[in-house]
Amino acid sequence: MSTRARLSELGVELPSVAPPAGSYLPAVRTGSLVYTAGQIPLVDGKVVATGKVGAEVSAEDAAALARTCALNALAAVDALVGIDSVVRVVKVVGFVASAPGFTGQPAVLNGASDFLAEVFGEAGRHARSAVGVAELPLGVPVEVELVVEVA
Structure with a gap:
């Protein structure tokens, strides 16, 4: 089954790629890898949540929200190379705007990781970093970037 068909089966539609908020590209390919820029929880071009996790x-x-970020990252991949060219998800890096004392960053990033496994099956299992930070762009609580291998 193609990835696009799997997304449809899950009732998920890839959103439009959000225009960059700075001097960067949403995704870049080098060789067989695509790196996405950090994606924040935007729906229809609007931030859907702000604040610190744990507060x-x-x-x-x-x-x-991490799932939404991962979906936005897949949209960036799709716009660059086509979602059906993804062979596997290699790495997920997630940033969590954390309230003092909050240490549940891995559980937050499971929202992205579990979604990618739903979409790609075993090829969606990946290496990951879950990092707690003081602030994120536009005050959002989470940001996710992907590295995927493509055919």
Whole structure:
């Protein structure tokens, strides 16, 4: 089954790629790898949540936002090379705007990781970094970037 068909089966539609907020590209290919820029939780071009995880945003809500970020990263991959060219997800890097004392960054990033496994099966399992930070762009609680291998 193609990735596009799998997304459809899951009831997921790839969004339009958000225009860059600075001097960078949404995704870049080098050889057989595509690196995405960090993707934030945008829906229809609008930030859907702000705040720190562990204070204004629950870990569960942040995990759902991480899924949105991963979907936005897949849209950037699709716009560059086509989603069906993805062979495997290699690495996920996630940043969590964390309230003091919040240490649940891995659980937050499971929102992205579990989604990628749903979409790509075993090829969606990946290496990952989950990093707690003081602030993220536009005050969002989570940001995700991907490295994928393409055919």
